[in-house]
Amino acid sequence: LIPCTLRYQTIIVSLIGNLMLSKVVPPVSCFKLFLHLMQSNVVHVQKSGIRAASVFLNVSKKKRNREFVSDVENKFTSENLKTVPKFPSTKEEYNKTDFFDKNWMGWNGLPNKIMKYQQPPKEFNEIEEENELIKDEEIMKSIMNAQYWKNFFVLLASHHRQGTSVFDSEITTLMKGIHQIFPFVWRIVWKEIKEFISETDDHGKQYCAAEVIAGMVRATKHWPFNEIEEFWNCLIPEIRFVLLYSVRETMGAWRECIQRCSYDRDIRRLTPLADILFDIKLDSTIDLNSLLQLKHLYILGPMVSEFSWRGIAYDNLIIDQLINNISYPNPQVRTQIATSLFHILHYGWEPPRDSLTKKPSLFSPFPENKSFAPFLIVSKNILQKREELLIQEKGTTLLMTNNEYINYSSGVKTILQVLSIAIQYQNLHSIIHFSISVLPNIFNLCDDTDTTISSHAKFILDEFSKYEISNEFIYEILQILTNASRSTQWHVRCAVLDFLQPFIFRNRFYFSKSEMKEIQNLSLKLLIDPQVEVRHRSRDTLSGLFHICGQSFYDDLFPLFVSWANTTNNSSAKNSKFIAKISLDAYPLKTKTVPEKNFRSKRKTNFF
Numbered sequence: 001l002i003p004c005t006l007r008y009q010t011i012i013v014s015l016i017g018n019l020m021l022s023k024v025v026p027p028v029s030c031f032k033l034f035l036h037l038m039q040s041n042v043v044h045v046q047k048s049g050i051r052a053a054s055v056f057l058n059v060s061k062k063k064r065n066r067e068f069v070s071d072v073e074n075k076f077t078s079e080n081l082k083t084v085p086k087f088p089s090t091k092e093e094y095n096k097t098d099f100f101d102k103n104w105m106g107w108n109g110l111p112n113k114i115m116k117y118q119q120p121p122k123e124f125n126e127i128e129e130e131n132e133l134i135k136d137e138e139i140m141k142s143i144m145n146a147q148y149w150k151n152f153f154v155l156l157a158s159h160h161r162q163g164t165s166v167f168d169s170e171i172t173t174l175m176k177g178i179h180q181i182f183p184f185v186w187r188i189v190w191k192e193i194k195e196f197i198s199e200t201d202d203h204g205k206q207y208c209a210a211e212v213i214a215g216m217v218r219a220t221k222h223w224p225f226n227e228i229e230e231f232w233n234c235l236i237p238e239i240r241f242v243l244l245y246s247v248r249e250t251m252g253a254w255r256e257c258i259q260r261c262s263y264d265r266d267i268r269r270l271t272p273l274a275d276i277l278f279d280i281k282l283d284s285t286i287d288l289n290s291l292l293q294l295k296h297l298y299i300l301g302p303m304v305s306e307f308s309w310r311g312i313a314y315d316n317l318i319i320d321q322l323i324n325n326i327s328y329p330n331p332q333v334r335t336q337i338a339t340s341l342f343h344i345l346h347y348g349w350e351p352p353r354d355s356l357t358k359k360p361s362l363f364s365p366f367p368e369n370k371s372f373a374p375f376l377i378v379s380k381n382i383l384q385k386r387e388e389l390l391i392q393e394k395g396t397t398l399l400m401t402n403n404e405y406i407n408y409s410s411g412v413k414t415i416l417q418v419l420s421i422a423i424q425y426q427n428l429h430s431i432i433h434f435s436i437s438v439l440p441n442i443f444n445l446c447d448d449t450d451t452t453i454s455s456h457a458k459f460i461l462d463e464f465s466k467y468e469i470s471n472e473f474i475y476e477i478l479q480i481l482t483n484a485s486r487s488t489q490w491h492v493r494c495a496v497l498d499f500l501q502p503f504i505f506r507n508r509f510y511f512s513k514s515e516m517k518e519i520q521n522l523s524l525k526l527l528i529d530p531q532v533e534v535r536h537r538s539r540d541t542l543s544g545l546f547h548i549c550g551q552s553f554y555d556d557l558f559p560l561f562v563s564w565a566n567t568t569n570n571s572s573a574k575n576s577k578f579i580a581k582i583s584l585d586a587y588p589l590k591t592k593t594v595p596e597k598n599f600r601s602k603r604k605t606n607f608f
Contacts, residue, residue, distance in 0.1 A: 057177030157204035175215025259302030
C-alpha cells in the first residue's frame with residue numbers, strides 16, 4: 001500500500017476505516033499503517049489516517065464494567081448542589097467516589113437509577129498486561145518516540161496555518177483514544193505540546209495544543225489517581241498562562257477546548273480546572289482589563305453551559321459580579337456577561353410540577369425564578385433611572401456626554417441581550433416572570449433616541465408576541481398593553497398593535513370573553529388615534545383579528561361601524577376609509593360589509 005499513489009492511499013484507508021465494526025477488531029497491522037499515514041505532509045492523507053486511527057482505537061478499547069446506582073435522590077439533594085465540590089485528596093477517596101459523567105438528569109426530574117463506571121481505574125502496569133497493541137514492539141516504538149509526536153504536532157500546526165483556523169474535533173478524539181489505551185505516553189506528549197502553548201503568536205500551534213489537551217483531559221477518567229493528580233499539576237499553570245497571554249485570534253480554540261473537556265463530565269472530575277476558570281474578578285474601571293476579562297468570560301462560557309444544573313454552586317461564585325457589571329463599557333464583555341447570566345439563571349429555575357406525579361405540568365402555577373430577584377432589582381433600577389434622565393434632559397444635547405446616562409444605556413443593552421438570548425435558545429419560559437416585569441419598560445424603549453436600543457426592543461416584542469404563554473399571565477399582559485396604549489409616544493402605541501395580533505393568534509384559546517372585550521376596546525380606541533400611523537396599524541390589526549376570532553368578533557363591532565358611518569362627526573368621517581377597509585377585509589368571512597363610498601355622504605344610508 002505504501003508505494004501507491006496518494007489518492008489510492010486515501011481511498012484504501014477510508015475504506016478500512018468504514019469497514020471496522022464495533023464487534024470486529026481489525027488486525028494490528030492496520031494500526032501500524034494508520035500511525036505511518038499520520039506523519040504524512042499531505043493534508044487529506046493525514047486526515048484519513050487520523051480518522052481511521054480514531055475508529056480503530058475506539059473499536060479496540062476494552063469495555064469497562066458498568067453498574068447502576070439507585071439511591072439517586074440522596075446523592076443529588078438541593079443541599080449537595082449548593083456546595084462547591086472538591087477534587088478527592090487521596091487515592092482511597094477517589095476510588096470510593098461515584099462519578100456520573102452523563103447529564104442524565106434535568107427538568108423532568110431525577111431517574112430511578114443512574115449508570116456509572118466501576119471504580120477504581122486500573123494501574124498502568126495492569127493495562128499493559130491485557131492490551132494487544134502494547135505488546136507489539138513496532139507500535140510501541142512509534143508511540144514512545146518523542147520525535148514521532150513532535151513531527152506529528154508540527155504537521156498539524158502547519159496545516160492549521162495553511163487553511164482556516166477551525167478546531168478539529170477528530171484530533172481530540174484521536175488523543176483521547178491514544179491516552180486511554182496508551183495512558184503512560186502522556187508525559188511524552190505533554191513535553192512536546194507544552195512548548196506550543198507558550199508560542200501565543202503562532203495560531204497553528206495554539207489550535208493544535210487546544211485540540212490535544214482536550215483529548216488528554218477527556219481520557220483522564222481512565223487513569224489511576226496519582227497520574228491524574230500529576231497531570232492537573234502540570235496543566236493548571238498552563239491554563240493560567242492561556243487566560244493571561246492568549247491572543248484574540250486563538251480564543252475560539254481554547255473556548256472549544258473547555259467545551260470538549262466539560263461535555264458529559266461529572267464536575268468533580270474537573271474541579272481543578274473549574275476552580276481557576278470561575279475565579280474571575282470583573283473591574284470596569286481599568287481599560288486594560290477589558291481584553292483579559294473578555295478572554296476569561298469567553299473561555300468560561302462553555303463550562304457554565306455544560307455544567308448545567310449541576311454547577312449551581314460554581315455559578316453562585318460569579319453571579320453577583322455579573323449582575324453588578326451589566327453596565328460594563330465594553331460591548332463584547334457585556335455580550336459574554338449576558339450569555340453567562342442567562343445560562344446561570346436559566347439552570348436555576350424549576351418548572352411547574354404536578355403535586356402528585358412531580359412531573360412538569362403546564363396547568364400548574366409557574367414558580368418564580370428566585371435566582372432572578374437580584375437581577376430584576378438591578379434591571380428595574382437601571383431602566384427607571386434612564387427613563388428619568390431622558391425626561392429631565394429632553395430636548396437638550398447633554399445626554400450623549402452624561403456618563404451616568406451612558407452607563408445606564410449600557411446596562412439596558414445587556415438586559416435586552418439576556419432576553420434575546422432566551423428567545424434564541426427558545427427558553428423564555430424559564431425567565432417569564434422577569435420578562436413580564438420589564439415588559440412595560442421594553443414598550444417604552446420602542447421610542448428610544450438610541451436606534452440600537454429601539455430596534456432591539458422591537459425585535460424582542462416581536463418574538464415575545466409569538467410565544468405561547470401560560471393562561472395565568474394573560475390578564476397581566478393585557479393590562480400592560482392597555483397601559484402602553486395610553487403612551488404619549490405614537491411609536492409605543494404602534495408597538496402595542498404589532499404585539500397584539502400575533503399574541504392573540506398564538507394564545508387564542510386562553511382568552512376569556514371579558515378579556516376579548518378588553519381587546520376590542522383597545523383596538524377601537526386606537527382606530528381613532530390622532531396619529532395616522534397608529535390608525536393604519538390599528539386597521540390592519542383589526543382586520544387580522546376578524547380572521548383569527550371569527551364571525552362573532554365582527555358581528556359585535558358591526559353596529560358600531562354603522563353608527564360611525566352615519567355620524568356627521570368630522571373625527572369619525574376622517575377615519576371612514578379605515579372602517580371600510582376593515583369591513584372589506586372581513587368579506588371572506590361572509591359578513592355584512594360597509595362600502596367605503598357610503599362614508600362620503602353625510603346623509604344616513606342603509607348598509608348591507
